Amino acid sequence: MKxxxxxxxxxxxxxxxxxxxxxxxxxxxxxGGAVLAPMLPGFARAAGGELSVMAWEGFTMETELKDWxxxxxxxxxxxxxxxxxxxxxxxxxxxxxxxDVSEFNQGYNHFYGDELAITTPLDESKLPNxxxxxxxxxxxxxxxxxxxxxxxxxxxxxxxxxxxxxPAVVPEPKSYADLLKPExxxxxxxxxxxxxxxxxxxxxxxxxxxxxxxxxxxLDDAFAQMDPYRAQCRVFAASxxxxxxxxxxxxxxxxxxxxxxxxxxxxxxxxxxxYVIPAEGAAMWxxxxxxxxxxxxxxxxxxxxxxxxxxxxxxxxxxxVVGGTVQKPAVDKMDDATxxxxxxxxxxxxxxxxxxxxxxxRESDEFATYDQWVAKWEEFKLGF
Amino acid sequence: MRxxxxxxxxxxxxxxxxxxPTAVFLVIFFVVPAxxxxxxxxxxxxxxxxTPTLTLSNYLRALGNAGMWLSMWNGxxxxxxxxxxxxxxxxxxxxxIAYRTRSNAILYAVLLSWFSSYLVRIYAWxxxxxTSGLINSTLxxxxxxxxxxxxxxxxxxxxxxxxxxxxxxxxxxxxxxxLRNVRTDYLEAARDLGASWRQSFLRVVVPMAYKGxxxxxxxxxxxxxxDFISPQLLGGREGVTTGLLISNQFRQTGNWSFGAALxxxxxxxxxxxxxxxxxxxxxxxxxxxxxxxxxxxxxxxA
Numbered sequence: 013m014k015x016x017x018x019x020x021x022x023x024x025x026x027x028x029x030x031x032x033x034x035x036x037x038x039x040x041x042x043x044g045g046a047v048l049a050p051m052l053p054g055f056a057r058a059a060g061g062e063l064s065v066m067a068w069e070g071f072t073m074e075t076e077l078k079d080w081x082x083x084x085x086x087x088x089x090x091x092x093x094x095x096x097x098x099x100x101x102x103x104x105x106x107x108x109x110x111x112d113v114s115e116f117n118q119g120y121n122h123f124y125g126d127e128l129a130i131t132t133p134l135d136e137s138k139l140p141n142x143x144x145x146x147x148x149x150x151x152x153x154x155x156x157x158x159x160x161x162x163x164x165x166x167x168x169x170x171x172x173x174x175x176x177x178x179p180a181v182v183p184e185p186k187s188y189a190d191l192l193k194p195e196x197x198x199x200x201x202x203x204x205x206x207x208x209x210x211x212x213x214x215x216x217x218x219x220x221x222x223x224x225x226x227x228x229x230x231l232d233d234a235f236a237q238m239d240p241y242r243a244q245c246r247v248f249a250a251s252x253x254x255x256x257x258x259x260x261x262x263x264x265x266x267x268x269x270x271x272x273x274x275x276x277x278x279x280x281x282x283x284x285x286x287y288v289i290p291a292e293g294a295a296m297w298x299x300x301x302x303x304x305x306x307x308x309x310x311x312x313x314x315x316x317x318x319x320x321x322x323x324x325x326x327x328x329x330x331x332x333v334v335g336g337t338v339q340k341p342a343v344d345k346m347d348d349a350t351x352x353x354x355x356x357x358x359x360x361x362x363x364x365x366x367x368x369x370x371x372x373x374r375e376s377d378e379f380a381t382y383d384q385w386v387a388k389w390e391e392f393k394l395g396f
Numbered sequence: 397m398r399x400x401x402x403x404x405x406x407x408x409x410x411x412x413x414x415x416x417p418t419a420v421f422l423v424i425f426f427v428v429p430a431x432x433x434x435x436x437x438x439x440x441x442x443x444x445x446x447t448p449t450l451t452l453s454n455y456l457r458a459l460g461n462a463g464m465w466l467s468m469w470n471g472x473x474x475x476x477x478x479x480x481x482x483x484x485x486x487x488x489x490x491x492x493i494a495y496r497t498r499s500n501a502i503l504y505a506v507l508l509s510w511f512s513s514y515l516v517r518i519y520a521w522x523x524x525x526x527t528s529g530l531i532n533s534t535l536x537x538x539x540x541x542x543x544x545x546x547x548x549x550x551x552x553x554x555x556x557x558x559x560x561x562x563x564x565x566x567x568x569x570x571x572x573x574x575l576r577n578v579r580t581d582y583l584e585a586a587r588d589l590g591a592s593w594r595q596s597f598l599r600v601v602v603p604m605a606y607k608g609x610x611x612x613x614x615x616x617x618x619x620x621x622x623d624f625i626s627p628q629l630l631g632g633r634e635g636v637t638t639g640l641l642i643s644n645q646f647r648q649t650g651n652w653s654f655g656a657a658l659x660x661x662x663x664x665x666x667x668x669x670x671x672x673x674x675x676x677x678x679x680x681x682x683x684x685x686x687x688x689x690x691x692x693x694x695x696x697x698a
Binding site: 095097098100101104105123127128198204206242245246247248250254257261262263374375382383386387390391393394395 | 442443444445463466467519522523526527528529546549550628629632633634635636640641644646647648649650651
């Protein structure tokens with residue numbers, strides 16, 4: 013059997029003289045190789061390996077799961093989310109970026125699960141930490157994450173988006189209206205994270221209970237009421253990291269609505285900031301892990317998700333991001349400050365006062381759509 | 397009938413071999429995606445789903461959107477001033493390197509800034525221009541100001557300053573390459589024929605370096621006007637450019653068709669800007685290929 017082609021054969025092939033038999037042989041070899049290659053020993057997957065995780069800044073769990081990751085031989089390849097839409101932009105289309113685990117905000121559940129169909133059903137047998145005994149009832153297979161008999165996402169962390177401020181610049185604001193004082197001109201920033209900003213705009217404008225279902229007229233009115241705040245605004249922060257940078261460098265004194273973990277991050281850089289729930293209230297959020305259709309290592313992804321639900325990991329991450337746990341055993345492992353953030357004895361009341369809200373509808377004849385909110389947000393940033 | 401390669405002589409074959417990789421790359425990764433994008437711009441899209449229904453609605457919506465025009469103006473303003481300053485600052489340096497020194501030390505010094513990432517350079521400028529940044533701290537320590545100068549950052553000026561820093565190495569390289577084609581013999585010949593320094597510069601140097609000047613200007617203009625990261629991080633409330641609106645359509649709303657329409661409108665603006673620059677150069681008699689024979693002082697005497 014010939015093991016190589018002669019130069020004449022190569023020339024013939026280049027000139028289109030490749031025989032049918034040789035073409036079929038070559039194609040069969042290529043196809044066979046492609047089919048069998050993954051089954052060869054060299055392609056077998058190890059228990060550990062690289063796990064591609066796309067999560068918010070501070071939420072990749074590399075710190076909290078450091079020992080577990082080391083013992084399992086797992087390396088996290090992290091991508092940071094700037095806005096939730098970064099996730100869909102990465103995962104939709106015919107050539108999604110391979111990602112093993114990512115997270116979605118509660119408002120994106122059906123958009124990801126049904127419309128974009130970028131989630132895969134999770135295998136509960138591989139998630140022993142997620143169970144009715146250990147997981148708070150409000151988070152265990154609730155309709156937000158479990159529908160049509162499938163678990164589309166596992167809620168794992170929740171918290172508040174609220175007014176973040178530097179007490180040295182803006183002392184103790186009690187209400188958003190306090191930010192309109194003349195001395196705070198150019199001290200305010202809006203975050204470009206619309207999941208945090210839009211619900212708060214609706215609240216400040218008096219449409220908090222209606223969000224995300226505002227009519228077009230109500231949407232116009234809500235943003236019209238924001239004009240005085242825009243006049244106080246110095247910059248639109250591109251991300252949580254950018255907000256932290258702006259607060260640390262003294263460029264702003266208050267962030268209209270941001271992640272409650274920002275004070276921890278600025279404290280690491282020697283700048284004291286606080287978050288407060290003003291008279292208008294705060295916006296609740298809950299992130300859920302999901303395994304995208306573009307995942308390449310689902311077993312490892314399940315193991316990782318399960319590990320993030322461990323009691324100590326939950327207690328640690330709640331402390332680091334100033335968040336709330338979904339696991340009952342984690343509460344006892346928290347320090348007093350973290351435990352005192354929320355009334356774990358009566359979570360129903362917490363959700364009643366700050367319900368988990370969705371995002372504006374993608375299509376509607378009755379309410380302003382997500383596209384219209386984006387357009388309005390752009391106009392607002394442009395100063396219309 | 398069997399297909400066979402057309403025959404080329406050796407010179408043609410070597411030419412094809414040299415050009416083919418780039419041509420293939422551009423066709424696959426630019427021409428084809430751009431063509432797809434152009435088709436998308438005439439279709440309907442919503443929430444990352446595209447419906448192949450022919451429509452002009454995306455263009456009509458974009459052209460009727462005041463926000464689009466304002467952001468476009470914002471980008472064009474930033475792009476034009478960035479290009480003007482980048483070319484103006486690079487030209488004397490390129491001249492010095494081309495005609496006054498044999499050392500490339502200055503060139504390497506300018507190119508050194510390339511050895512850092514784009515975002516690092518933007519944040520470095522934030523540190524320099526910021527409220528507690530290098531400039532404000534120095535001025536305050538010197539007792540020249542009581543309060544930090546807030547206008548230094550989060551303004552279009554801050555964006556232009558940063559972008560000029562980012563693009564000067566590019567414009568310098570292009571202008572230097574162009575000036576090295578203008579041999580000193582030509583300048584001396586012009587002077588020997590009685591041309592003043594200004595005349596030899598405008599009638600010899602600029603037309604011969606035309607491609608480098610216009611190329612570096614347009615290159616900088618297009619990249620700066622289309623940029624949305626620097627304006628967002630340094631532009632403050634005025635930091636919204638069309639690039640950001642386009643990005644939002646692809647990333648946030650999933651309205652690829654509208655985003656594509658915005659992108660092609662921006663392309664049209666860039667082509668129009670090129671036309672304006674080229675025509676201005678032509679009207680100013682600074683283009684190559686046009687022969688002007690002004691009466692020189694020596695001829696007047698004769």
